[in-house]
Amino acid sequence: MLTTRQGVRVLASADLPEFLALAGQDPVVNVFAVHRAQTTRLEPRWLGGEMWGRFEDGEMVAACHAAANLVPVQATVEDARAFAERALARRRTFSTVVGPQAAVGALWNEVRGQWGEPRDVRWDQRHLAIDTAPSVAPDPGVRVGVRDDLPTLYPACVAMYTEEVGVSPESGGAGDLYRARVAQLVGRAWSFVRYDGDELVFKAEVACATAHAAQIQGVWVPPHRRGQGLATTGMAAVVQQVRARLAPTVSLYVNDWNHSARAAYARVGFTETARFATIMY
Incomplete structure (x- = not known):
């Protein structure tokens, strides 16, 4: 119509x-x-x-x-x-x-x-992109996630989502759907993980990809391991692997108030290309 x-x-x-x-x-x-x-x-x-x-x-x-x-x-x-x-x-x-x-x-x-009234409004989100090799050495321990990682990866995804969005992705009986989404990204080889022994210390996913670009989501380091540079070297590894396998440009968007994440992305070589906003219900 x-x-x-x-x-x-x-x-x-x-x-x-x-x-x-x-x-x-x-x-x-x-x-x-x-x-x-x-x-x-x-x-x-x-x-x-x-x-x-x-x-x-x-x-x-x-x-x-x-x-x-x-x-x-x-x-x-x-x-x-x-x-x-x-x-x-x-x-x-x-x-x-x-x-x-x-x-x-x-x-x-x-x-x-x-x-x-929306649940949350985020008016100033920085859209960042990189189309070159990362500016810091990638963490060689970052690899593509596999199904055997799901017992540790899935709780990390839930923790990251809850921290970022303010509600659990399992709320309202949506746990099975969210688990299927996490497994789908693993099946596509769009999930990246870094372990220290048996502990998952870094993870990130590709949310969507085309021949031109891949957008990253879900970047997470457990709270007690933050400040150790894991996000910087981990994202450098993600950029390196995504550019080699999926798309020449890697993008993401981050809240303006998340200064630690913005600083890590800047060290990797991401630069601001646009401003986003998100309204959540």
Whole structure:
């Protein structure tokens, strides 16, 4: 259905080339949306939602991933307002609004009066990327995770998620689904671990990847091992291995207040390329 006044409609597989051309204007910032489009071919049953496009004179000028996450793609403030209008026309199923700061802010300003209070709002997140060899020596002990790591890796993933988001990923009976997601990343060889004897002392995952970029999530060191440089050398190893195997550019985003993590990423060689914002329900 086309929202004529705003030029917004649901995209289908036939729109995939035009969507990829649009998102390809910034393939690192848009890596999540590109990954989702390529793996689902924009089919709603695989997306678990929809991908919306906004058109002017028949040309796609912006898009928005509308599934569990609401993610604007190449959206101006005006585009974000148009996507907000469409979002308000349906029951809210999104748990997170995330993406470039200006677009998320504009979208949020339109919906905030009707969606209720979010659980958390993070307005200043630094989007970082590296497309060169790391600036510090990689930890040679970092390797791809395997299924035998799951008894120690899964609790670490739960601990990291709970610390970062503020609620357990197992809450509301979602433990089996989260365990399956962790196992899926291990099965894809997208999980990285470092052990000291039997103790897991560093872990990180690839959240999504395309031919242009791979986005890292879930970077974690146990609290009693922090301050020992494990995150710096561990991330250097992740960058080295991901660039060799998956994509030439490695990206992530980090809260502005997480000074220790930002300092570690800077030592590795990450530089800021954009500002993100996240609203969580």
